[in-house]
Amino acid sequence: MSRYRQGDSIAAIATPPGEGGIGIVRVSGRDAVAILKSIFRPRSEGVDLDRVTHRLVYGHVYDGAGSPVDEVLVGIMRAPHSYTREDVVEINCHGGFWALRLTLEAVLAGGARLAEPGEFTERAFLNGRLDLAQAEAVADIIRARSAEAHRLAVSQLGGRLSARVGHLADQVLSLLAAVEAELDFPMEDVGETEGETLVREVRQILAALEELLRGFAAGRVYREGVSTVLAGKPNVGKSSLLNALTGCDRVIVTGVPGTTRDVIEESVVVGGVHLRLADTAGLHAGGDALEVLGMEKTRRALVDAGLVVLVGDAAAGVTAEDRQLAQDLAGRPVILAVNKTDLRPAGREFRELAASLPGCRMMEVSALTGAGLPELEQAMVDTVLGNSRGETPLVAAARHGLALERARDALREVLDRAGAGWPLDILASDLRQAWEALGEITGSAAGSEVIDRIFRDFCLGK
Ligand SMILES: Nc1nc2c(ncn2[C@@H]2O[C@H](COP(=O)(O)OP(=O)(O)OP(=O)(O)O)[C@@H](O)[C@H]2O)c(=O)[nH]1
Ligand SMILES: [Mg+2]
Structure with missing residues (x-):
């Protein structure tokens, strides 16, 4: 609350950076309209800016030297019927870097102060228009x-x-x-x-x-999304699965074990849940210096993961490396995805591996043909929502x-x-x-x- 000074006028560019059809400079405070009057001339002479409210006025913004900055539409929302419950002015400029920058500079020169993050909404809260949760x-x-x-x-x-x-x-x-x-x-x-x-x-x-x-558990999953790590020994098809699940050719896939050296993230939305999928370097003993660094990053990603998809290779069967990884993941939300089932169905040893991890489901998939992927996605959502599935989150x-x-x-x-x-x-x-x-x-x-x-x-x- 310390930063709130009753009445002083704040300004900021309200639209995201980059090029766009329209960009908005927003001003809020007691002097918002006076500041506007010092930099803006309406096209129509009959407009009285001191009386206008809740309508758009067409005209031009000028800088201190009187040169036109941009052709604009200005919205004036007089207190208390505004976002902040103060006088609010929104200048709709062209959505380019300089149009916005120079308009903002004109507003600041006119007496506004640059707003801090969230300050408009903070004023709305402090002036009683919204409560904190809103x-x-x-x-x-x-x-x-x-x-x-x-x-x-x-x-x-x-x-x-x-x-x-x-x-x-x-x-x-x-x-x-x-x-x-x-x-x-x-x-x-x-x-x-x-x-x-x-x-x-x-x-x-x-x-x-x-x-x-x-x-709450479901609400949190929906609101924050879940960081989901694809992990497994080299060459099982982690990168292929990331590409298949995201539907784009995001990461390099080769038949050479140790292809992925870094953690690469891509987002998917499944069943209303935003999953941040991370492809990781295959975990195994040994490896060159670069692989070792990559594996360290994999382990760090695993620590923060809300869900781990342990990827296995149906054709290669379960190896000591798979068992070791499964052991390391005990107690975590894990799904065992047995990949390459187009070559061979998952053997019994995979079922036993999944059974050794409490709550772990085994899903048979093929990143190559796409078989089993919808079921894998469903299992991912079910696992992250857990018992709260079916609750209506508020x-x-x-x-x-x-x-x-x-x-x-x-x-x-x-x-x-x-x-x-x-x-x-x-x-x-x-x-x-x-x-x-x-x-x-x-x-x-x-x-x-x-x-x-x-x-x-x-x-x-x-
Ligand atoms: N037949 C078949 N081959 C697959 C499947 N998924 C991946 N592959 C092949 O398996 C090899 C390894 O695939 P990657 O996706 O690079 O495996 P990875 O687990 O990311 O490997 P690293 O990055 O080295 O740890 C490639 O030759 C893929 O074409 C699948 O479902 N079926
Ligand atoms: Mg890879």
Whole structure:
């Protein structure tokens, strides 16, 4: 909040760099219209920029020397009916580097300050137009890598999550108020029933929280995508599989073992999930200096992987190298993809290898013919969604999931302690913790550090 100075006007290029039909310079603040008037002349003389709102005005932007910078359409959105609830001006220039750069410079010379990342949305939040979860949804919409991630973010911006969490927070607050009233004005005789009511209501809130949390794992997978590593010994067809799954000739494939020396990533969206597929150098003992470096990178990629596709070669059968790798991957989400089944079906030893890894499914594929690839993709999605498949996710961001877990733990504590006859003031403190945790999601109880961190992650101009 420290960076927010009421009233000063901020400006930024709101469209991505590069060439495009239109580029937008956005200005927000008390002086936005005055700044516009100092650099812009409408084509039509009858336009009074001090009165116009929510319409486009055609004209030209001029620099300090009076030279025309660009032919533009300007949108004026007067407070409070704007994105930030301040006066907002959007200058639609031609979408080229210099048109945007010189227009921005003219705006800055006119008295605006360059906005920091996320500062427009931060103002929208601080001025009460959006709560924190909704503001975060704006960044999520921009970053969404799959239709499912986008749908979740749009629902969050629409306030579905905020409404659910806000309702739960209100319920916790009423309980807290009741407990505190009881502390201040203890009523005799009714203690027993009051305690029962508290327990029943806390149970209800807990059930609602747990329902929200059940969809969280899936929500997170949809929102963040999953880093998926194709690993295996050399020459089994990892690179061929990456090419086949992405449908493009991205990486080099040869019959020479040790072809891939680096980790190469390519994205695919499968079943609404954005998978960042990484092809890696084949793992084996020995190898030249370059291969050894490549294998080190493979191992590092494996550490961060959300899913590993262990690739085997049906024609070569299971070797000691496959067994060693499988052992190293125990406890991780793994799928065994037995490749080259166009040459030979997967032998029993592959089934045994998969069975040695808990939760590991074996899929028979051929990168060459494409056989088994849709089934492999389905298995990948099933594995990353795990038990949360079928839940309707509403919570997707890690920050929200953690806050819900803290609220849940505090409420469980209330139940345990109420059952064990702890004094009311301790129960009140647990309830307060739960209430604060829920408030962190919508921002009603979020500290300025949390808020700053969230907005600094935004892109410029948003
Ligand atoms: N018959 C058949 N050959 C395949 C299949 N997939 C890959 N190959 C062949 O196997 C050889 C190795 O393929 P790559 O994709 O380079 O294998 P890799 O696992 O990436 O190998 P390294 O990068 O050396 O670790 C190439 O000659 C491919 O044409 C398949 O499904 N069927
Ligand atoms: Mg390769």
